[in-house]
Amino acid sequence: MTRRTRLILAGICSVLIAPAVVVVILHIPAFGHHPLPYGDAINRGTVARRHVTNMVTAVNFDYRAFDTLGEELMLVAAVTGTLVLLRGRRGENVSDRPARAPDRPVCERSEAVTLACRIFLPLIVAFGIYVVLHAQLTPGGGFQGGAIIASGTLLLYLGESYRLWRRLVRSLLFDMLEAAGAIVLVLCGLGPMVRGHAFLENVLPLGQSGALLCGGLILVENAGVALAVTAGFILLLLEFLEETRAAREDEKS
Secondary structure, eight states: HHHHHHHHHHHHHHHHHHHHHHHHHHHOOOOOOSSSSSHHHHHHHHHHOOOOOOOOHHHIIIHHHHHHHHHHHHHHHHHHHHHHHHHHHOOOOOSSSSSOTSSSOOOOHHHHHHHHHHHHHHHHHHHHHHHHHTTTTTSSOOOHHHHHHHHHHHHHHHHHHHHHHHHHHHHHHHHHHEEEEEEHHHHHHHHHHHTTTTTTTTSSSBBBBTTSSSHHHHHHHHHHHHHHHHHHHHHHHHHHHTTOOOOOGGGOO
């Protein structure tokens, strides 16, 4: 198919879809208003029933925790597939020595970049941990906090060196951490069944509303998601950075 043909088809599809898009936009409820009763029901009863003040977290890890389990397993499967493809082509035996292309000089890292990364790395990681720990109280959660922590670790590469990054970020360790996070979620479902309850039923003490330790099983599920997401994103960053370097002859197995 030529480029001209593709553009013609794209234009025809855009013209056909445009009326439906306009109708949907015109019928979108006003901001702050919604026609469904579910949000109001959750807002009225969640604090009393689950002792949490973040309704989104209550929905993700309690009311529809089974969906969250499926989404987390899909993330693990996607990360695993990416690792298999990249490592299968490149191999596991890659040292921590950065390769240098002969016609591409490596620019020296400025002291300003190094200083900025050293300052912001602990701040970003601390903020990510805060987001994870306060998921039951304020907006955030294991996924958001895990993404923040994983992104923050990239400053180690930007501010220090590839060699230090490669020595500290061990793929085997984060492989195990990602699997452990997924296992925690599965056990949160199977554990209550051992005691005669439903799958993923919240059977732990709920604690006091507004306290850091509240929500019962929500805390454990959120921790499992944070562990899996943090490790999974770090593994992706590691593999993508490995793709930017070519192993020398003495590094190949």
